Amino acid sequence: MPKAQLFITCLGDQFYTSTLQNMTHLLERLGVELTFPPEQTCCGQPLFNNGFEDKTRPVALNFLQTFGESDAPIIAPSGSCAGMIKHHYPSLFKDGTPEHALAVDIASRTFEFTEYLVNVLKVTDVGAVYPHKVTYHASCHYLREMGLKTEAKTLLSNVKGLEFISLNEEETCCGFGGAFTVTYPEVSRSMMENKVKHIISSGADTVVTCEPGCLMNVAGGLHKAGSSIRAMHIVDLLSSKEELA
Amino acid sequence: MTNPIIENIRHSLGRTVQSPLGLRPDIYEPRLPESIDSEIARFLDEVKKLSGVGQKLSPADIDSTLKTLVAEQNIRKATVWGTPHLRQLGITKILNSLGVEIVSPNASKHEMALCDLGITEADYLLPETGTLVLKSSFEKPRAVSLLPRIHLAVVRPEMLRADMHQVFAEAKDSNYLVFITGPSRTADIELTVTLGVHGPKNLYVWMMKE
Amino acid sequence: MSQDTHPYIGFEEYSEHVPPSIPLAVQQATSRFVGGRAARVAELPQWEQLRQIGSDIRQHTIENMDVYLTSLEEKVKEAGGYVHWAETAEDARRIVLQIAKENNIKNVVKSKSMATEEIELNHALEAAGIESLETDLGEYIIQLAGTGPSHIIVPAVHLKKEEIAALFSEKLDINAPTDPIELARIAREVLREKFLNAGMGISGGNFLIAETGTLVMVTNEGNGRMCTTMPDLHIAVVGIDKVIPDWESLIVFLKLLARSATGQKLSTYTQFITGPRHAEGEFGPKEFHLVLLDNGRSKILKDPIGRDVLKCIRCGACANVCPVYKNVGGFAYGSFISGPIGAILSPQMLGTQAARELPFASTLCGACADVCPVKIPIPAILSHLRRRVAQGDAFALPTISTPIRATANLASLALAQNWIYRLGALVLPIINPFFRKNNWLSGMPYPLNRWTKVRPLPPFGARFRKWWNVRSAKETESTHD
Numbered sequence: 021m022p023k024a025q026l027f028i029t030c031l032g033d034q035f036y037t038s039t040l041q042n043m044t045h046l047l048e049r050l051g052v053e054l055t056f057p058p059e060q061t062c063c064g065q066p067l068f069n070n071g072f073e074d075k076t077r078p079v080a081l082n083f084l085q086t087f088g089e090s091d092a093p094i095i096a097p098s099g100s101c102a103g104m105i106k107h108h109y110p111s112l113f114k115d116g117t118p119e120h121a122l123a124v125d126i127a128s129r130t131f132e133f134t135e136y137l138v139n140v141l142k143v144t145d146v147g148a149v150y151p152h153k154v155t156y157h158a159s160c161h162y163l164r165e166m167g168l169k170t171e172a173k174t175l176l177s178n179v180k181g182l183e184f185i186s187l188n189e190e191e192t193c194c195g196f197g198g199a200f201t202v203t204y205p206e207v208s209r210s211m212m213e214n215k216v217k218h219i220i221s222s223g224a225d226t227v228v229t230c231e232p233g234c235l236m237n238v239a240g241g242l243h244k245a246g247s248s249i250r251a252m253h254i255v256d257l258l259s260s261k262e263e264l265a
Numbered sequence: 266m267t268n269p270i271i272e273n274i275r276h277s278l279g280r281t282v283q284s285p286l287g288l289r290p291d292i293y294e295p296r297l298p299e300s301i302d303s304e305i306a307r308f309l310d311e312v313k314k315l316s317g318v319g320q321k322l323s324p325a326d327i328d329s330t331l332k333t334l335v336a337e338q339n340i341r342k343a344t345v346w347g348t349p350h351l352r353q354l355g356i357t358k359i360l361n362s363l364g365v366e367i368v369s370p371n372a373s374k375h376e377m378a379l380c381d382l383g384i385t386e387a388d389y390l391l392p393e394t395g396t397l398v399l400k401s402s403f404e405k406p407r408a409v410s411l412l413p414r415i416h417l418a419v420v421r422p423e424m425l426r427a428d429m430h431q432v433f434a435e436a437k438d439s440n441y442l443v444f445i446t447g448p449s450r451t452a453d454i455e456l457t458v459t460l461g462v463h464g465p466k467n468l469y470v471w472m473m474k475e
Numbered sequence: 476m477s478q479d480t481h482p483y484i485g486f487e488e489y490s491e492h493v494p495p496s497i498p499l500a501v502q503q504a505t506s507r508f509v510g511g512r513a514a515r516v517a518e519l520p521q522w523e524q525l526r527q528i529g530s531d532i533r534q535h536t537i538e539n540m541d542v543y544l545t546s547l548e549e550k551v552k553e554a555g556g557y558v559h560w561a562e563t564a565e566d567a568r569r570i571v572l573q574i575a576k577e578n579n580i581k582n583v584v585k586s587k588s589m590a591t592e593e594i595e596l597n598h599a600l601e602a603a604g605i606e607s608l609e610t611d612l613g614e615y616i617i618q619l620a621g622t623g624p625s626h627i628i629v630p631a632v633h634l635k636k637e638e639i640a641a642l643f644s645e646k647l648d649i650n651a652p653t654d655p656i657e658l659a660r661i662a663r664e665v666l667r668e669k670f671l672n673a674g675m676g677i678s679g680g681n682f683l684i685a686e687t688g689t690l691v692m693v694t695n696e697g698n699g700r701m702c703t704t705m706p707d708l709h710i711a712v713v714g715i716d717k718v719i720p721d722w723e724s725l726i727v728f729l730k731l732l733a734r735s736a737t738g739q740k741l742s743t744y745t746q747f748i749t750g751p752r753h754a755e756g757e758f759g760p761k762e763f764h765l766v767l768l769d770n771g772r773s774k775i776l777k778d779p780i781g782r783d784v785l786k787c788i789r790c791g792a793c794a795n796v797c798p799v800y801k802n803v804g805g806f807a808y809g810s811f812i813s814g815p816i817g818a819i820l821s822p823q824m825l826g827t828q829a830a831r832e833l834p835f836a837s838t839l840c841g842a843c844a845d846v847c848p849v850k851i852p853i854p855a856i857l858s859h860l861r862r863r864v865a866q867g868d869a870f871a872l873p874t875i876s877t878p879i880r881a882t883a884n885l886a887s888l889a890l891a892q893n894w895i896y897r898l899g900a901l902v903l904p905i906i907n908p909f910f911r912k913n914n915w916l917s918g919m920p921y922p923l924n925r926w927t928k929v930r931p932l933p934p935f936g937a938r939f940r941k942w943w944n945v946r947s948a949k950e951t952e953s954t955h956d
Contacts, residue, residue, distance in 0.1 A: 028939055030890070033900060035933040041942060056943050061896040067887055069839060069858070071865030071875070075887035082891050160840035193798045197838025202925040204836065207490045209929040210498065210802035211838075240930030243915060268560050270715065273773035274541045286542045289720050290531035292727060293524060311740075371756030374671055374705055394740045403754040407704050411697065429729065433722040437687055440554060440753055444745035449697040452737075453613035453629055454655035455636050456504055462612055462659050463666065464697020464744065 022141070023053045023092040027083075027130075029101045030062035031232040036097075039232075042259040043097055043133065050143055059086040063101040068108060069198050080112050084122045093129040095136045097255055098231055099162025100198075102132040107165060132162065133255060134171040134230055144174050150260040151181025155224035157215065157238060158191045159231035172230055172254055179257065187227070188218045196237040208237075216241040219249060226250045228257050295430035296393070304392045304425050305472055311395025315447025316460060317468035319395075324473065328359055334382075334469065335363045338415055343382040344368045347404040351419060356384055370406045383413035383465070387420045389432045394446055397470070398432055401441035410445060416465040418445075421473050481825040484809030486832040497625060497804035500633040504626055505795040511738015512792060512846070519730075529731050530850035532724045533786035537776065543685040543718045544767070550688025554750025556763040561712075564594035564770050571596060571677070571710055572603055574764055578708055580605060580674040584666075586692070586699040587611035588679025589627075589789060590712045590768050592811035596677070607677070610666050610698035612659060619646045625805040627791040627813065628736055633804060666698065676702035676760070680713035681788070682728060683765075686721035690748040690765065693732060700744055709751075709760035714768050716785040728788055731848035735790040771824045778870055780859045784819050786849045793843035793853060799836055808833065815843040819856045827864050831874045834860035900937035907934045 024047065028040050047054055064079035083105070087094050096102045106127045113120035137143050154176065162168050176184060195201070195211025215238060219227045227242070227249060229235050239251035267282075275281060298304055305321070312319035322330060334340065343365050345356055357367055368380050377383075385405065389398035397418050401407045410416050426432050436442055449464030460466050516522045536543055548558045561567035575583070583600060585591065585607055597618070600607040609618040616631040617624060619642050624630030631639070636653045643651035643661060651661060678699060682691040690711050692699050703709050719725060733739040752759030776782050794800045794814025805813035809830075810821050818837060822830040834857050843853045865883070867873035873880075889895045910916040915931035918924075926932055 030896075033937045033939060034903065034935055037936055037938045037942070040939045044943075056940075058940060059893045061893055062890045064890065067883060067890070069861070070835070070879075070883065071858070071861030071863070072883045072887070073862050074866050075883050078887060078891035082893065086893075160838065160842075164841035164845070191842070193838050193840035193842070195798070195838065197840070200835070200838045201929070202922060204487055204490055204799075205925045205929050206493070207799055207802055207836075210493075211798050212930065214798070214802070236933060237930065240915065240932065243913075244930045270560050270562055270767070270769045270773055271541050271544060273562075273769070274544070274715075274776060277773055277776035278538060278541070280539075280541060284541075286539050287535055289535055289724065290528060292528060292723050293521065374758065378667065378671055396741060401752070401757050401759065403756045406756060407700070407758045411700050411704060429726045430723070433726065437689075437722045439747070440749045441757075441759060442747040443700065444741065445743070446739075446741045446745075447743050449695070450743055451612045451659060451696050452507075453611075453616065453631055454634075454639055454658055455500075456507060456629065456632065457636075457655040459656050459659040462663055462696040462698070463610070463670070463701050 021051055021053045023055070023090075024136070025087055025090055025092050025094045026054055026056045027060060027063075027087070027094050027096040027101065028056070029096055029098050029232060031236065032097055035236060036232055036253065039097065039253045039255050043255045046146060046255065046259050047095070050137075050141060050146065052141070055090065055092065057086045057089070063104045065100060065104045066198055068104065073112065077112055080109055080123070081119065084109070084119065084126055087126055088122050091129075093131055093136070093140070094126065095131050095133055097133045097253065098233070099132045099159055099166045099168060100231060100233065102130050102135070103161045103165040105130040132166055132168060132230070134175055135166065135168055138171040138174055145178035146175070146258050148258045148260050149180045149262050150257055151262060152226050153183045153185055153224040154226045154228055154257070155185045155187040155219060155222045156190060157187060157194060157219070157227055157229045157234060159229055159234045160193050162230050163191060175254065175258060176228065185222050185224045187222050189214070194234050194237050196233040198233065201237065212237055212241045216245050216247070220245065220247055224249065226252060226257070228252050228254050230254045296428040298425070298427040301422055301425070305422055308390055308392040308395055308425065309470070309472060311392065312447070312468070312470050315395055315468070317395065317447050317470055319470040319472065321474055322471045324354055327354055327356070330471070331356070331359050332363055334417070335360070335365055338381065338467070340365050340381045340415070342366045342368055342380045343384065344370050344372070344377060344380045344409050344413065345384040346370055346386060346406070346409055348386055350386060350421070351384065354419065356419070370409050371403065374408060374412065377408045377412045380413040382415045382417060383409040383411070384417045384419065385410050387418050387424050389426050389436065390420055390424045391428060391432065392425060393428060397445040398436070399443050399445065400436065400439050401443075407441065407443070410443070411464055414461065414465055415467040415469065416445075416448075417469040417471065419471045419473065422475060481829040484821065484830050484832060486807050486809070486836045489807040489809075490803050493803050493807070497633050497806070498802050501626055501804045502801050504629050504632045505801055508628070508737050508791070508795045512735055512795070513738075515734035515738050515740060519734075525727055525730055526848055526850055529727050529848055530786065532719065532727060533849045536719055537716070537782060537785050540715065540718065540776065543720060544715060546685040547683055547688055547718055550685070551750065551765050552688070554688050556688065556750040556765055559764060559766045560769070561766055562769045567594045567712060567766055567768050567770070568596060568599040570766050571712070572599060574708070574710060575600070575603070575605055575675060578674065580708070582669065582673045583607040583675045583677055584610050584669050584673040584702045584706065586676070586678045586694065586702040587614050588677070588712060589811055590679045590714050591677060593770065594712070594768065596712070608666070608669055610670070610702060612662055612696060615662060615666070616642065619643070623806055624811075624813075627789065627794060627805070670698075670701040670705045673706045675708040675710065676706040677710050677712065678703050680711050680717055681732070682725060683713055683718045684722060684725060685718055687749055691725065692746040692748070693742045694746075695743040697744060700746060703746065703748060703760065704758050707761045708764075709762070710764045710766060712766045712768055714770075714772060716772050716787075732788055732790055735792040735846065735848040775823045778823070781819070781823050781856060783851050783856060784816070784823060786851050787816050787820070788849060790848055792846040792848065796842040796846050798840065798842070799838065807836070815853045816851075819853060819860060822860045822863070827860065827871050827874050831864045834864060897940070903935035904937070
């Protein structure tokens with residue numbers, strides 16, 4: 021039985037408890053034995069992306085120590101968090117130090133959720149049922165930093181009853197960008213409104229994404245625009261067992 | 266005697282006067298030409314895509330085609346490159362007989378600016394982009410392809426080169442070279458494409474048949 | 476424009492009040508160029524290979540810049556041209572004014588040049604009583620209007636044709652129609668006189684070929700040819716980073732440049748100028764002067780990460796795909812160059828005091844890196860410069876504001892200590908009832924108002940840990956049964 025450790029991410033922790041519960045159930049249903057190291061906090065992106073590399077180090081160390089106790093792979097429902105760990109953790113520590121070695125090791129076994137499903141478990145059909153018109157927003161770090169270009173769509177293509185509608189400007193940033201939303205709120209607004217406009221004009225009744233940050237941004241934007249379009253994390257969609265009409 | 270900027274550069278890069286030049290990375294293999302007819306067709310097709318007017322012509326047709334051009338475009342003054350081939354084709358004579366005033370290609374820029382038509386050849390042709398490559402000399406003045414509102418290039422298949430590799434290998438030591446790819450254009454005002462901003466508005470290319 | 480004197484670039488302030496017409500116009504331009512680029516890229520199966528070669532050649536050139544510039548100077552002189560070295564913007568202005576003065580120049584025609592905008596040459600010429608007219612249509616328009624460029628390729632795209640007609644009517648004392656084709660014709664007539672009578676032409680340059688001392692100019696309208704063919708004197712002001720090794724290298728850049736910029740295969744005119752003319756009757760300048768501009772570039776070379784910015788070939792493809800740029804336009808970047816490349820060049824050229832907001836004017840989405848024809852790792856350089864602003868590095872002290880640094884300290888503490896983090900997670904849901912409306916939180920106080928003024932926040936509710944613990948306890952219980 022494959023083993024894995026859950027990294028729930030700080031945004032997941034604060035705002036998306038049910039998504040995390042769904043993720044737990046889904047992975048266990050696929051036969052993964054999960055642990056949840058309670059000492060976890062945040063991957064440190066908010067500090068790192070704002071240039072505070074020195075202040076990121078203690079946060080990263082906490083992560084490494086928390087997840088370093090087991091040698092099982094780590095799964096996160098976020099491409100940007102997985103990207104932070106995989107691509108930036110090693111550079112935070114000096115070559116030759118035990119911290120650096122640990123970072124390299126952890127980086128090599130950290131996966132984003134869809135990446136783990138499709139590329140590690142080799143599962144592309146989780147038996148989900150979601151008879152709706154669904155459009156997909158490709159999150160930037162998930163797409164470009166993690167290079168996950170097909171995984172989400174592959175999983176969606178096997179959801180029963182799902183009608184996939186291509187989103188205009190699917191790969192254009194939604195304007196979340198972490199602290200960017202509070203650093204340049206008006207620019208973030210314009211970018212978010214642009215994304216919401218395309219989602220509404222797509223004709224879909226659901227928009228799905230793989231990133232909690234994007235989800236917060238887009239869901240809030242859709243609500244503010246008075247739209248009834250549902251914004252979901254892919255974990256929740258893949259956990260759906262709605263009845264087919 | 267070296268200058269402070271070069272010194273700064275060396276200092277920044279950690280180099281000295283003795284530092285060797287690294288190896289310049291390789292370029293890919295140049296394009297190979299297809300059949301001559303295919304190259305000509307491609308060239309003329311690209312010229313057309315650029316809103317230029319290209320056609321194949323035999324020397325016997327020059328008279329009537331030039332007559333049509335002069336009438337259609339209201340040509341009153343023209344200037345022509347002083348090259349042997351254009352002389353051989355009798356371009357100036359034909360224009361004279363049509364009542365067109367010939368301005369010397371070496372005349373002053375003010376006189377040249379009053380010309381409606383400028384006729385040149387091309388030193389090389391690039392089929393992939395429909396580009397005319399023109400050198401510059403006393404016989405081939407730069408203004409002839411620039412100042413008049415219409416530019417006519419009378420070209421021959423032997424000027425075709427597969428791509429820029431060949432052109433540069435042959436012409437890199439010229440003191441002046443210009444690539445002309447279509448008529449002058451801009452999209453600066455509300456993205457509306459406008460031809461003939463400062464350079465010629467109309468480009469005609471006559472490909473002489475062998 | 477130098478590090479000490481440049482005014483503070485208030486990107487945030489500008490971005491709070493962007494006139495809606497700007498993003499609208501900019502987006503029309505960018506979508507056309509992006510569409511064009513995509514079509515041209517699809518035609519070239521070797522596109523990715525070309526990008527890599529282009530990147531490698533630029534890298535190589537930067538790392539051997541001293542050798543190539545030395546060879547360039549030698550060859551330009553051999554061809555009969557003059558070479559001047561300008562360490563600063565002030566030096567460059569002084570050199571140009573000197574040449575103008577020595578030749579009694581009263582009228583200058585200028586073709587589009589980012590380098591001359593960088594050194595604010597027009598102001599200096601005007602101050603010396605010399606008319607310096609921009610002749611590229613877009614540059615001519617914004618010169619008349621007295622504004623800066625909103626886009627690197629189409630600088631006047633933010634102006635409607637009615638506004639341009641009104642501008643022409645006012646400045647040229649005519650009754651200008653609003654038809655763009657007519658407006659271009661008016662500009663052609665006005666500028667033609669200027670081209671024919673100007674004593675000096677000033678241009679920039681896209682590339683400098685070290686092998687033969689050749690200046691390469693990539694243009695579309697013909698004004699670039701006019702400025703460098705009609706007057707007897709030609710001065711080219713070009714950044715030292717524009718040097719390339721040889722003609723063979725140039726092929727790669729010519730294949731990459733127009734396609735990346737506008738979606739053309741080649742621009743209308745590409746000129747290759749090696750020194751002054753040989754014969755009077757052939758036209759062209761009697762004298763050719765090359766002013767090589769440093770203005771901070773040799774210093775940027777010291778930074779192995781930051782110096783990749785010098786690979787830039789000024790195509791604008793990065794701006795065309797940047798969602799931030801497309802929503803604010805060029806003015807927000809506060810300098811002659813905007814978009815992603817501006818965000819990494821200005822902090823290095825003007826310093827991280829004046830330009831400290833620019834590295835953060837990005838979501839690090841990475842769309843720019845995907846399209847850069849010479850593979851500049853723009854997001855990596857943005858991160859690198861954020862570190863310079865936030866914590867300082869070998870090149871500069873930190874310039875981040877005290878409140879932000881304090882927040883970062885607090886965040887670092889809270890996120891590194893599990894117990895502080897969990898305490899926060901327990902406390903936060905307490906504030907929910909005060910701001911809750913329909914399952915969302917709105918109207919929150921500072922600093923969360925910066926989020927909620929744009930869209931609502933989900934309610935705080937960290938319940939996973941408790942759920943996991945309860946579940947584990949149940950499982951342990953059941954296994955003990």
